[in-house]
Amino acid sequence: MAPSPSPIPLAQRLRAGDPRAVARAISLMEEGGSAAAALHAAILPATGRALTIGFTGPPGAGKSTLVDAFVAELRKSGRTVGVVAVDPSSPLSGGAVLGDRIRMGRHTDDPGVFIRSIASRGHLGGLSRSIHHVVDVLDAAGRDAIVIETVGAGQSEVEIVDVAAVRIVVNAPGLGDDVQAIKAGILEIASILVVNKADLPLAPRTVRQLKAMLSLRREGEADVPVLETIASEDRGVAELLAAVDACATLRPEDAAARRRTRIRRLVAEGAAGEMRRRILAWDDAAFLETLARAARGEIDIDTAARAAMEAQAGGVPLPVAVPQKADRRAG
C-alpha cells in the first residue's frame, strides 16, 4: 500500500459519506485482518441507526428486480440507500460473476444509492463472512436504509436473521407445492412474504398456500403479511415499503437484542476462525502425536479437538499422552 498523502483517518471520511472511503472500507472488511478490526471498532459507535432490510428467496424469484424497484421507492420517500448484493463464488476457481447490477440499472446516476456487489467466497448461509462488517460500514456512512440481497437461497440460508431487522422472503409462483411451504427454513424467518411475478397464473394459489402455512403457526407469533408484487412494473412496491416501515416500528425492542446477538456471534465466529487457522498451521511434535493417535482411533476426534483447543487457548502445552477413555482400549 502506498503511503498516504493526507492521513485523514478513513473512519472520519467514511462517516462523512465519501463514497471512495466507503468502497475502500468495504474492501478492507472483506480482506479482514487487524486494520479491518481497528476500523470496525472505530465505526461501531456510529452504527445502529440505519433500517436494515433483507431480501432472500430462491434463484429466479425476482429478488434483484424487486430490490431495484424497492430502492426507487425508498428514494421517493427521501431516504438514502446502501445496497449489498451477494452472489455466489465458484467453488472451483474462487472467482465470481457478480450480476445483481444487471437488474439495478436505474440507480447508476443517483448518488443517494450506493450499491456494492459481494461474492460469498465459499461462505454458506446465503451471505458472506464479512457481511456484518460491510453493513456496519454503510450504516456508519449515514445511509438511512440498507438493503441486503442474499444469494439465491434454498431452505436453510437463514443468516439474514442476524443481519436484517426486516426480512422479506421473495417467492415466485409455482415453485413448489404446499408441503414445501410448511418445511422448516427461510419461510420461518420472514417478516414479510412476497409473491413476486403476481401476474402469472399460479400466483393466487401460491398466495393461498403461504397463507395456509402461516395459519399453522403458533399463537402469539407476529403477523406476517403476504404481499403480491410485479417488480418489473413497480406494482405492489409502495405497499411493500409501507409494510416494511410498519414492521420496523412495530418491534423496536428487537433491534437492541439483535445487536447483542450479532456481536456475540461475531466474537464466536472470529474465535472459531482464529482457532481453525492456528490448528491448521500447528506442527508441534506433541500435537502431531495427538493427531496420529486420533488417526489410530486411540482417542476420539472430539477429545483431540478439545485438547488442541485448550492447549492453544490457554497456552498450556499439550500433554504428551492425552487422557483417553478406558473403554476405547478395552474394546
Added chain:
Amino acid sequence: MIHAGTRPLRVLVTKIGLDGHDRGSRIVAAYLRDAGMEVIYTPPWQTIPGVVKLATEEDVDVIGISSLATDHLIVPKMMEALRAAGLGHVGVVVGGIVPEAEQSALAAAGVSRVFGPGAAREEIVECVTALGQKSRAERVDDYSEANP
C-alpha cells in the same frame, strides 16, 4: 474477521455507448471468473459517469470495456473522468473491434491494452492479472490504513 486473506482481483466488465452486442463481454467475464477473479458484470449502454460510479462503489482494480461499434472513441473521455474521480490507479483494457490506426489514441489516453478478435484466454487473463496487481500496488489512498 480475524482472518486476513488475499482478496480476489475485482474487475468491472462493461460497455459504454450505444452498442448492445454483449456476447464478447460475457465470454471474457467467464474467462476472468474461471481465473479466480470477481467480475462485476453490467448491461451494455453505460454512461461515463455511470462507469465512474460503478468503479468507485465496487472498488475495482481493472475495467474492461468491450467495444464493437466505435464506442472506443469515447474511451479517452472515460479515462479522463476516471482520473478526475481519483481512480487513476485502475487499469483499463479494451476488447473488440478497434481499427489499428485508432489504437495509439487509446494508448495515449492511458488504456493499457487493446484485445482484438482472436485474443486468447491466457493472454487476456495474464494481462488483467498483471494490471490488477499493479493497480493495487500503485493505488494512493488518502487515509492512513495503520491508523484508521
